[in-house]
Amino acid sequence: MYKAKAYAAKSETSPLAATTIPRREPTEQDVQIEILYCGICHSDLHQVRNEWKEVMPTVYPCVPGHEIVGRVTKVGAGVTKFQPGDLAAVGCMVDSDGTCPECKAGLEQFCANMTLTYNFPDKHLGGVTYGGYSDSIVVDERFVLKVPGNLDLAGTAPLLCAGITTYSPMRHWGVTKGKKVGVVGLGGLGHMAVKFAHALGAHTVVFTTSPGKKEDALRLGADEVVISRNADEMKKHVGSFDFILDAVSAEHDINAYLQLLRRDGNLTMVGAPEKPLPVSVFGLIFGRRSLSGSPIGGIAETQEMLDFCGQHNLTADVEVIPIQKVNEAYERLLKSDVKYRFSIDMASLKAE
Structure with missing residues (x-):
């Protein structure tokens, strides 16, 4: 286990603020990623403010973020698809059972035992999973995606949701x-x-x-x-x-x-x-x-989408912000005051 820098909400009424969180050391099938950009999704705001308490109550501290783009820094011994230095991405899911009919059909988004990227039970460390408003993340190789090298990384992050x-x-x-x-x-x-x-x-x-x-x-x-x-x-x-x-x-x-x-x-x-x-x-x-x-897609389809974006040079229209402006961005999101997504430059977290 190691400590990572992050921004978290301590309660449904408190602003997001700098903190440290535990991350697991990479296991045999894990990929460790230095997060470069993380998009802000409207669901981040709902989750941080516990607005889905009837369906998915928020566990605090909450570190949101499921539109993650970064660079691989370490891989487990059993990892075959990635090596340090590769560009990689993580979306809304970080695990599923892999054995149910949905998973076998490549539709992990419908798996009854799917693990979401944040605010979901963490089978490795206990507690809940922490998302991409952080300087790094460790994810099972099966849920890590390849990023075409020609795409703008800030604009690529929102593609993951x-x-x-x-x-x-x-x-x-x-x-x-x-x-x-x-x-x-x-x-x-x-x-x-x-x-x-x-x-x-x-x-x-x-x-x-x-x-x-x-x-x-x-x-x-x-x-x-x-x-x-x-x-x-x-x-x-x-x-x-x-x-x-x-x-x-x-x-x-x-x-x-x-x-x-x-x-x-x-x-x-x-x-x-x-x-x-x-x-x-x-x-x-x-x-x-x-x-x-329709919700998100499965992992294979998400990779297909990223490859399609690479072929057509498609990314989201984004306004890049430092992590220190995330609370302001949430208020602007409520007013639809952004064209068309916020993308956090996670290098700004180093200043904390």
């Missing part, structure tokens, strides 16, 4: 050239969805309530931008979409988007509104449309 969360359903529902794809909401998730849909060759339409986002949506790769409050604009697209990705976490009228799907079209939710959304079943029955949800 925002990237795979939008890429996975597009691959599952067959987004390819010739398909018409809608993206609802242009935020941290939505902006990556636009980039992926465009790179996959789809005709990409962004739905937003903010006319001021039109120019940015087109810059990111959208072919069209629809102001969703404009009923006439919405009517033009009725029954025409193969796939719609909904990245909005606020209350909104989902039926307005179901009507835009063609026969056998699908709408997938990746945003998670706090209250249940009313769904018109007739909107699904007529047209054999489907409504689904």
Whole structure:
């Protein structure tokens, strides 16, 4: 065991502050990584403030962060895929049982015994796992990913959550050239969805309530931008979409988007509104449309996504901040005051 520098919250009302945490020495299958950048996900804020206490109560001290990019510093004797000096990444998971049908299908994100990167029982040291707001992390080789060398590392970090969360359903529902794809909401998730849909060759339409986002949506790769409050604009697209990705976490009228799907079209939710959304079943029955949800992807698919990003030179649009500004970043996140993700330069932790 060794001590690592980190930023942690001591309670649901206390700010994140410098501390030290225990990390295990690498075992035979482990990879030790010096963390260079860590993205800030909205779920970090929810977890730190114990806003998911009914489902996933926070154990303090809490060290968030599951969008991790760094450099390998040490490997266990049994590690075959990595060596010191390699660029590596870690996402939302750090372990699973490896034996259940989900794991055998490469869908570790659905494993009942999955271990999340932070605030989950730590089978090695006891207590809970600690995330990427730290100078280093030790992870089983099976859950470490290779980072293409041509990608900007600060912009790569959010790919480990925002990237795979939008890429996975597009691959599952067959987004390819010739398909018409809608993206609802242009935020941290939505902006990556636009980039992926465009790179996959789809005709990409962004739905937003903010006319001021039109120019940015087109810059990111959208072919069209629809102001969703404009009923006439919405009517033009009725029954025409193969796939719609909904990245909005606020209350909104989902039926307005179901009507835009063609026969056998699908709408997938990746945003998670706090209250249940009313769904018109007739909107699904007529047209054999489907409504689904999707979390992150499995490890193999996450690697595929990173490789795809390497081929197309895709990264998230980020604002890089020092760790000392993380609490300010959380407040700005609540106001959607970032284009489009924060990425923490972990070199700033050395100053603590």
